[in-house]
Amino acid sequence: MDVLSSLRAARLVPVVVLDDAADADALAGALVAGGLPVAEVTFRTAAARDSIKAMSARGDILVGAGTVLTPEQVDQAVDAGASYVVSPGLSRAVVERCQERGVVALPGAVTATEIQAALELGLTTVKFFPAGTSGGAPAIAALAAPFGGVSFVPTGGVGPKNLQDYLSIASVAAVGGSWMVPRDKVKAGDFAGITALTADAVAFAQA
């Protein structure tokens, strides 16, 4: 299955912030055990590269990089094994480097203008970020009318309470969010707790 089909099948993309790459393998194991073999490891911390490397080496989880802001970070992410690259906004330079490196680019786009810019770069799937403060599910439903061929991955303010509002829209491929992987649980080594949160999220998404 290609990356976008895998994200669509998963319905959920856990957004991960790791402070210590030594936690990456156990965290990946926790997500897989919870039924969600997907992660977006954000470049918000210095541990991102080594975390992506450790997770992708397992071979049982689809690993992407998040918060990618520059072409140099695209190279770092791809060299570490990321198979998709997520950005909060739309950067032509980042998207073009992803295309050169042969990985899926998932840039943020929340306006008609930004979506058209993504289409001009050859993309048909965008991150809708920050979803909660950009009009939420009604905004996506409105944008889906003129942009029939575009799929959205709403992220930012998405959680168990509003998950279904988004997933019930046909053009929503998956939703992203950090609620399955609380940073304090990772720091405390509570991977069983993360598996439980993940399993709950998977059940919500399939309800």
Ligand SMILES: O=C(O)C(=O)C[C@H](O)[C@H](O)COP(=O)(O)O
């Ligand atoms: O754009 C990026 O690359 C990001 O890292 C943004 C994150 O995906 C969101 O900030 C997660 O939002 P919450 O689930 O509300 O915590």
